Structure formats: structure tokens, C-alpha cells
Amino acid sequence: MTRQGRLALGLGVATYAAAWAFGSKPLYPVATGLLLAVLLAWAWVRLATKPMRLVRSAGDGDHLEGDDLRVHLVLEHEGRVAPASVVVVEDVGRLGERRTPLRRSEGRLYARYVLRSLPRGRYPFQGARAVIEDPFGLERAEVPLEGGGGALLVYPRLVELERLFSETGAHSPDGRRLLLRRPSGFELHSVREYEHGESLRKVHWRSTARRGQLMVKDLEDAPRDEVAVLLDADASAVVGTPPDSSFDAQVRVAGSILRSHVRRGRRAVLVVSSALPEAQRVHSSDGDWRRALELLAAVEPTGRAPLATLLAVEESPASRALDLAVVTARLTPELVDRLVQRALSRRRASLVYVDAASFADGVAARRREPALLRLQAAGVPVAVIRRGDDLAACLGAAEVSGTARA
Numbered sequence: 001m002t003r004q005g006r007l008a009l010g011l012g013v014a015t016y017a018a019a020w021a022f023g024s025k026p027l028y029p030v031a032t033g034l035l036l037a038v039l040l041a042w043a044w045v046r047l048a049t050k051p052m053r054l055v056r057s058a059g060d061g062d063h064l065e066g067d068d069l070r071v072h073l074v075l076e077h078e079g080r081v082a083p084a085s086v087v088v089v090e091d092v093g094r095l096g097e098r099r100t101p102l103r104r105s106e107g108r109l110y111a112r113y114v115l116r117s118l119p120r121g122r123y124p125f126q127g128a129r130a131v132i133e134d135p136f137g138l139e140r141a142e143v144p145l146e147g148g149g150g151a152l153l154v155y156p157r158l159v160e161l162e163r164l165f166s167e168t169g170a171h172s173p174d175g176r177r178l179l180l181r182r183p184s185g186f187e188l189h190s191v192r193e194y195e196h197g198e199s200l201r202k203v204h205w206r207s208t209a210r211r212g213q214l215m216v217k218d219l220e221d222a223p224r225d226e227v228a229v230l231l232d233a234d235a236s237a238v239v240g241t242p243p244d245s246s247f248d249a250q251v252r253v254a255g256s257i258l259r260s261h262v263r264r265g266r267r268a269v270l271v272v273s274s275a276l277p278e279a280q281r282v283h284s285s286d287g288d289w290r291r292a293l294e295l296l297a298a299v300e301p302t303g304r305a306p307l308a309t310l311l312a313v314e315e316s317p318a319s320r321a322l323d324l325a326v327v328t329a330r331l332t333p334e335l336v337d338r339l340v341q342r343a344l345s346r347r348r349a350s351l352v353y354v355d356a357a358s359f360a361d362g363v364a365a366r367r368r369e370p371a372l373l374r375l376q377a378a379g380v381p382v383a384v385i386r387r388g389d390d391l392a393a394c395l396g397a398a399e400v401s402g403t404a405r406a
Contacts, residue, residue, distance in 0.1 A: 001042075005138035009038045041138035050079030052130055054088065054145040063154045065120040065243050075102055075109040075130065075145075082107075084135040090148065093123035099131075119242035120251065122298035123152040153297045156251045159392040161260040166325065166350035166381040191215050226267045228321030229258045230310070231296075232328035233274040233303035239329075240359035240387075246329045247301045249354050249385055254327045255296045256391060257352070258282065262289055269317045270295060273310050275302040279317045308334035323348040329356040331371045340378040350381040352395070358386040 001009070012034030019027035053076040063069055073088055086102045086109055095115070102109040128148025132141050191207045194214035207215035231254040238247045254270070261268045262282050270292045272278045280295050282288040307328060311319055318324060324342065328335070331353060342349045353372060372382050383394050 001038075002133070002137055002140045004136070005038055005041060005140075008034050008138055012038065037136065038138055041134035041136060044081065044084070044134045045132055045139040045141050047081040048077075048079050048083040048132055049141045049143055050077065052077050052143050052145055054128055054130075054148040056125070056148070056150065058152060063118070063152070064157045065154050065248070066117055066157060067154075069115040069118055069152070069154075071113055071115060073100060073102065073111045073113075077109065083109075083130075083132040085133040085137070087131040088128065088145070089131060090128045091126045092152075093125075094121070095123060117243075118154045120154050120156045120248055120297060121242070121300075123154065125150050125152070153294060155293055155297045156248070156255050158252060158256045158259055159395070161256055161392060161396045163396055164257065164260055164350075165383045165395055166348075191217060226321065227261045227323045227325065228269050228271055228318045229254050229261075230271045230307065230318045230324060230326045231273065231299070232307050232326070232330065233272050233299060233301045234306070234328070234330050235301045235303060237328070237330040237356055238301045239356040244359065244387070246354050246356040246359045249359070249387075249391075250327050250329060250352075251296050251299065252391060253352050253354065253385060253395065254325075255293070256395060257325050257327070258292060259289070269321065271310075271316070271318045272299055273303045273305065273307055274299065275304060277310065277316075281317075306330075306332055306334060308332060308338050311335070311338045325350045325352070327352045327354070329354040331369065333371070336371045336374060339375055339380050343375075343378045343380050350383075351375055352383045352385060355384060355386045358388075 012031050015027050015034065016031035018024065019031055055074040055076065057072045058069055075086060075088065077083070082104070088100045088102060088111065090098045090100070092098050092115075098113070100111045100113055102111045125148060128145040130143045130145055132143060133139065191204050192215065194203065194216050198216055202216040204215045204217045231250060233247070238245055240246055240248075242248050258268055258270055262285050267281075267283050269279055269281045272295065278295060278299075280288070280292045282292050307326065307330075310316055313319060324339075324347070326335075326339065326349070328351070339349045339351060351372075353369070369384075372384070376382050385391065385394055
């Protein structure tokens with residue numbers, strides 16, 4: 001019962017008591033009318049409170065960050081008595097609770113509303129319910145809605161890259177061009193005794209010295225991903241609020257680089273250093289790419305461990321890849337050391353540094369980053385992204401050395 005219903009009921013009882021106390025017959029019809037109104041409202045709402053199903057649609061195609069999203073609601077009602085007033089209440093993830101009054105047309109209850117300029121993310125619809133009232137607003141009931149679940153994915157807005165900054169200057173410290181290796185390799189599986197005729201290149205000298213006889217390495221073929229895009233999800237490095245935050249910029253950068261490689265037919269893997277590290281291999285532009293895009297849409301900065309720790313694990317997809325692209329907003333000496341060591345061992349690596357300070361309120365001063373200069377000196381291509389930069393120009397430019405020093 002609503003507040004108005006309780007007032008009407010109380011007024012009806014008080015009026016009836018006054019009519020009986022003072023013997024005023026004209027007050028009896030007034031009291032009876034108020035009590036009957038409350039009773040009829042209760043009966044109306046109870047008869048209309050039947051199972052309901054909510055059908056929600058948000059249009060066709062992908063939803064990109066910054067776009068307005070039009071949501072259509074249709075309520076299917078099984079009862080014979082139609083509710084006089086229906087409000088659908090939805091819990092839309094981080095957008096909070098939303099109340100939408102429904103309209104009636106040709107026996108159908110429906111509504112439309114617009115979610116404006118949505119940031120990237122996953123928006124689950126939870127706990128949808130219908131609030132039913134009588135025409136006078138005296139009685140109210142809530143009905144859980146079937147079909148009110150699901151989730152809405154808003155994808156990052158990626159840029160087209162015809163070529164990447166890392167392809168214009170990947171040289172070793174001595175000036176030689178670093179060539180791509182084939183996307184496969186051999187790993188040590190076990191050690192066994194030497195057989196006559198085998199190449200001495202396969203001898204495992206440490207085991208040979210320990211056992212006093214020739215031992216050889218038993219190798220097995222270990223296919224590897226050609227490219228790994230490592231997205232740093234460090235929570236402590238995030239500055240700004242979505243969609244204009246440093247982490248959202250990182251997601252756009254990682255997705256754009258990954259898509260550039262996938263469209264060229266290269267085997268790739270997306271690695272995210274969240275609280276529970278995630279990896280999605282992309283070997284085709286169909287289902288694999290769609291799953292990677294969904295990961296980019298839903299990822300949140302929940303990471304705690306530094307990137308250097310992840311790269312220290314030899315079995316991780318990022319460490320095993322022949323070509324590594326790191327996207328981060330936090331430079332640590334350990335990460336720089338790992339990338340320098342990779343470059344010196346002639347394994348390709350590149351870095352996109354998102355300047356988180358530029359996403360704070362006000363204008364951040366451009367400063368030199370000695371760590372970036374050290375990476376460039378070791379032959380690691382570097383690009384710097386600041387707030388308001390054109391991603392396509394920064395990630396695809398031929399002249400990128402100036403961005404790291406700006």
C-alpha cells in the first residue's frame with residue numbers, strides 16, 4: 001500500500017468513526033467511498049500481479065564508447081486485468097538503478113530511453129522488476145521480471161593503423177636490422193643418452209659433466225604466438241575518469257595494435273595483467289578477434305603485480321612470443337631491464353607509454369623520461385601517448401623518437 005493509500009484508509013476509518021459518534025448520516029457515504037476505493041485498488045493490483053516477461057533490445061551492431069545507446073523495452077503480461085501504471089526498475093551495472101515508466105499502445109506495454117555517451121565497459125542488467133499501481137496510486141506491488149538479465153558491452157573506439165611505429169626502427173644497438181623469426185621453436189623436453197651419428201650440437205654439456213657420459217637434449221616442437229600485446233592493468237597507475245582516463249587510452253592503444261597485426265594475418269595473443277591475468281589468442285579475424293574485443297570491452301584495472309613479474313615467467317604467453325608490444329602507464333626499472341634484455345637477445349619488443357600525469361586536471365608539463373631514452377638506445381621502439389593525442393598519428397608515425405623526448 002502506498003502513502004496515499006494509507007492516508008485514504010485512515011481518513012475513511014476516521015470519517016466513519018466521526019459519523020457514528022456524532023450521528024451524522026451524510027458522512028457515512030463519504031467514509032464508505034474512501035474504504036471501497038482502497039479495497040478496489042487492492043483488488044485491481046492483486047489481479048494485475050501476474051507473471052511478466054521483459055524483452056529488451058539495444059539495436060543491431062556493436063556499441064562503441066561515447067555513442068548514445070537507445071534501449072527499447074516491451075513488457076509481456078499474462079494477466080487478464082491490465083495494470084493501470086507500470087514502472088520498470090533496472091539495475092544497470094555501474095550506472096545504478098534506472099526507473100522507466102511504460103506506456104500502453106494497442107494492448108502493448110513499451111518504453112524507450114537513451115543512455116548517453118556511455119564509457120567503455122560491461123553493463124550487466126540485474127534484478128529487473130515491475131512496480132504496479134492502481135489508477136489512483138493507492139496500492140502498489142512489485143513483480144520480478146523474467147528475461148530481465150543479460151549484459152550490455154560497450155567496445156573501445158579503436159583506430160585504423162596501416163603501419164606501426166615499431167616497424168619503422170627496430171634495430172639492434174649495433175645498427176643492424178632485427179628480423180622476424182618464424183612463429184615456432186623448440187623447447188627442451190628431456191635429456192637422454194647420446195646415440196651414434198647424432199650431431200654434437202645437441203649435447204647437453206651440464207648433464208654430460210655430471211654423469212660422465214655424453215647426454216643430448218631431447219627437443220620438442222613448441223609453436224609460439226608471433227605477436228603478444230601486453231596490456232598493463234595496474235590499478236595504482238590509473239588517472240582520470242572514464243572515458244577520459246589513462247587506462248581507457250591504454251585499452252584503445254592495445255586494441256588498435258592487436259587489430260593491426262590480426263588484419264595482416266599474424267598469430268597474436270592479448271595478455272592482460274589484471275588481478276587474475278587473462279590471455280586471449282587471436283589466430284583469425286572471426287571468433288578469436290570477437291572474444292579479444294569482448295575482453296577489451298570488459299577489462300578493469302585490477303592488477304597489483306608489476307609487469308616485470310609477469311615477464312619473468314618463461315611459460316607466460318607474453319614471454320614466449322617472438323614479438324612483444326607492451327602498453328603501460330607505469331615505467332619501473334625492472335620492466336625497463338626486461339625489455340632491454342629482450343632487445344639485446346635479438347627478440348623484438350616495443351613500448352607504448354601512456355603519460356598518466358597528462359590525464360590529471362590541468363595541463364601536465366612535458367618532461368624527459370630517462371627510462372624511455374634508455375629503451376630507445378637499446379633498440380626498443382617507443383611511442384608516448386598523452387591526453388588529447390591522435391592515436392593513429394602517434395602509433396603509426398614514422399618519426400617517433402621525438403615523442404619520447406618531448
